[in-house]
Amino acid sequence: MPGKRAFLNRIHFIVALIALLTAGSLIHTSTVLADEKTPATKTKQADQDKDLAEKNPFPNRPKAPSLDGGTEWLNTSGEITLKDLRGKVVLIDFWTYCCINCMHVLPDLAYLEAKYPNELVVIGCHSAKFDNEKETENIRRAIQRYEIKHPVINDSNMTVWRKYGVRAWPSMVLIDPEGNYCGHLSGEGNRELLDKVLERVIAYHRAKGTLDETPVHFELEAARLKQTPLKFPGKLLADEPHQRLFISDSNHNRIVITSLDGKLIDVIGSGQIGKQDGDYKTASFDHPQGMALVGNTLYVADTENHMIRTVDLDKKQVSTLAGTGEQARYRSPGGKLRESALNSPWALAEINGVLYICMAGPHQIWQHKLGSDDISVYAGSGREDITNGPLDTSAFAQTSDIAVDGDVFYVVDSEGSAVRKVDTKKKSVTTVAGTSDLERGRSLFEFGDKDGIGNQARLQHPLGVLYDNGRLFVADTYNHKLKTIDLKTNEVKSFLGTGKDGNAL
Incomplete structure (x- = not known):
C-alpha cells in the first residue's frame, strides 16, 4: 500500500544518504569512474558492469509512478511524462505556495538546477493545502512571484501526492535516469544532502551510459509578466503625519516612497538582489516585506536575506541592524545582533522602544530593544500550531503581520488562519478569531469564509492586519476579502470583497 511503501522507501533513502556521506564512498568515486571509462575486453566489460551495478546508490528500486492525474501543467508548453525525462535525474518537489x-x-532547488543544468530536471508538484491554492491562475502567479524556473503540476486533487505516498510539505522524491523510484525526503535544509546524492547518482549513470545530458528548455510563466511599476509588492506602511507611503516592492528588491495619492518621492535600493549597505542607489535587498517607522528611521524586514535593515531617511543611508545573511536552521534563541542568524523576518512593529518581529520561519515573535546589541525570542515555542497561554509555551503558525494598540499587539497567523493577541503587560497570548488549542495541530487545517464571533469565525490564510479605534481590519487574503473584528466582542464581519479575486472597486 502507498503508506507502507512510502515508509520503506524513506528508510531506504535515508540509509543510502548515510552511506553516501561516509568518507570512503565519496573520496574514491572519481578514481573508480575514471578507470571504468577505459576500453576493456568482453570479460573485463562483464566485470566492469558488475562493478558498476554494485556501486548503484539505489539498486533494485521499483519503477516510479506516473505523473498523470494533475489538473494542468504550468511553466512548460504541455504535459510531461517520466518517459520524456528518461536519461535525466528527476527531483519532484511536493509543495504548496502558502508554506x-x-x-x-x-x-x-535553484542552486541544484544551476549546478546540474543538463543532468537534473526538477518538477514541482503543487498539492494545495488551502482551497484558494487549487486554482491554476493562483499557482501561475505564485510561480511568477517565487521566480520558479521548472515545470509545475497543479495536483489539485492530490492524485500524484497519493501515488507517491507523500505525507508532508515540502517533500522531495528522487527518480533516477532509468525511471526508478529512489525514495523521498521531507522538510527543508537538505541542500548539501541532496547535492551529495545527486553527485553520486549522476556519476554512476554517466559511467553506465544511461545519463542524457542534452539541454532541456521550458516555456516559463515569467515570459507572460508585463513590465509594471511595482512587482508583487508585499507590504505597505502609511506615514500620515508626513503624507507618504512606504511600499515594499518585493520582487523589485526595493522600497518605494510615494505621496498618499501615489506620486513618486524616492526609491530605496538599486533593485539588485543583495545585502549591500550604502546610499539609496547602491544599497540592495532581497525581497523585503514589512516595515516600521520610528522617528526618521525606517526598519525593514529584509526577508530573503534573513536580516533587519535600517534606513536613515535624513541621510538616505541603508544599514544592517541584525542577521548574518544566512537562514537560521534551528530554533535559535538569538544573541548579538550581527552574530544571530534570523529566519524569514516578515513584519515589524515598535512598542515603547522595543521592535517586535514576526519571524515567519520558526513561527515566533522576536524582540529587539532599540539601542541595545541584542535580539531574542519574545513569544512562541517554535512549534507550528495555534496554542494560547504564556509567551514561552504559546504556539504560532507563520506569523505574517502585526498591528499595535498601546501595550498590546495583534498578529495574523497565516497558516493557522487565525488572529492572535499578545499582551506585553500580562505576558500572554490569546486567539481573537479562528480556532486554537485543538489536538495534533488540527487548528492548522480549520479554515473557511465565515463571519461570526471568536472561534466560530473562519478565515483563510490572512496576511495583513491594521488596528483602528477599537477595530481590526484583516486582509483575509485567500478569501479575497477585507474583514473587521470588533475587539469588544471579537465579532468578525466581512467588510469588502465578494470572495472572488479581481480589482473592481
Whole structure:
C-alpha cells in the first residue's frame, strides 16, 4: 500500500544518504569512474558492469509512478511524462505556495538546477493545502512571484501526492535516469544532502551510459509578466503625519516612497538582489516585506536575506541592524545582533522602544530593544500550531503581520488562519478569531469564509492586519476579502470583497 511503501522507501533513502556521506564512498568515486571509462575486453566489460551495478546508490528500486492525474501543467508548453525525462535525474518537489518551509526549499532547488543544468530536471508538484491554492491562475502567479524556473503540476486533487505516498510539505522524491523510484525526503535544509546524492547518482549513470545530458528548455510563466511599476509588492506602511507611503516592492528588491495619492518621492535600493549597505542607489535587498517607522528611521524586514535593515531617511543611508545573511536552521534563541542568524523576518512593529518581529520561519515573535546589541525570542515555542497561554509555551503558525494598540499587539497567523493577541503587560497570548488549542495541530487545517464571533469565525490564510479605534481590519487574503473584528466582542464581519479575486472597486 502507498503508506507502507512510502515508509520503506524513506528508510531506504535515508540509509543510502548515510552511506553516501561516509568518507570512503565519496573520496574514491572519481578514481573508480575514471578507470571504468577505459576500453576493456568482453570479460573485463562483464566485470566492469558488475562493478558498476554494485556501486548503484539505489539498486533494485521499483519503477516510479506516473505523473498523470494533475489538473494542468504550468511553466512548460504541455504535459510531461517520466518517459520524456528518461536519461535525466528527476527531483519532484511536493509543495504548496502558502508554506514558509516550501518557500525555503526554492533557493536550494535553484542552486541544484544551476549546478546540474543538463543532468537534473526538477518538477514541482503543487498539492494545495488551502482551497484558494487549487486554482491554476493562483499557482501561475505564485510561480511568477517565487521566480520558479521548472515545470509545475497543479495536483489539485492530490492524485500524484497519493501515488507517491507523500505525507508532508515540502517533500522531495528522487527518480533516477532509468525511471526508478529512489525514495523521498521531507522538510527543508537538505541542500548539501541532496547535492551529495545527486553527485553520486549522476556519476554512476554517466559511467553506465544511461545519463542524457542534452539541454532541456521550458516555456516559463515569467515570459507572460508585463513590465509594471511595482512587482508583487508585499507590504505597505502609511506615514500620515508626513503624507507618504512606504511600499515594499518585493520582487523589485526595493522600497518605494510615494505621496498618499501615489506620486513618486524616492526609491530605496538599486533593485539588485543583495545585502549591500550604502546610499539609496547602491544599497540592495532581497525581497523585503514589512516595515516600521520610528522617528526618521525606517526598519525593514529584509526577508530573503534573513536580516533587519535600517534606513536613515535624513541621510538616505541603508544599514544592517541584525542577521548574518544566512537562514537560521534551528530554533535559535538569538544573541548579538550581527552574530544571530534570523529566519524569514516578515513584519515589524515598535512598542515603547522595543521592535517586535514576526519571524515567519520558526513561527515566533522576536524582540529587539532599540539601542541595545541584542535580539531574542519574545513569544512562541517554535512549534507550528495555534496554542494560547504564556509567551514561552504559546504556539504560532507563520506569523505574517502585526498591528499595535498601546501595550498590546495583534498578529495574523497565516497558516493557522487565525488572529492572535499578545499582551506585553500580562505576558500572554490569546486567539481573537479562528480556532486554537485543538489536538495534533488540527487548528492548522480549520479554515473557511465565515463571519461570526471568536472561534466560530473562519478565515483563510490572512496576511495583513491594521488596528483602528477599537477595530481590526484583516486582509483575509485567500478569501479575497477585507474583514473587521470588533475587539469588544471579537465579532468578525466581512467588510469588502465578494470572495472572488479581481480589482473592481
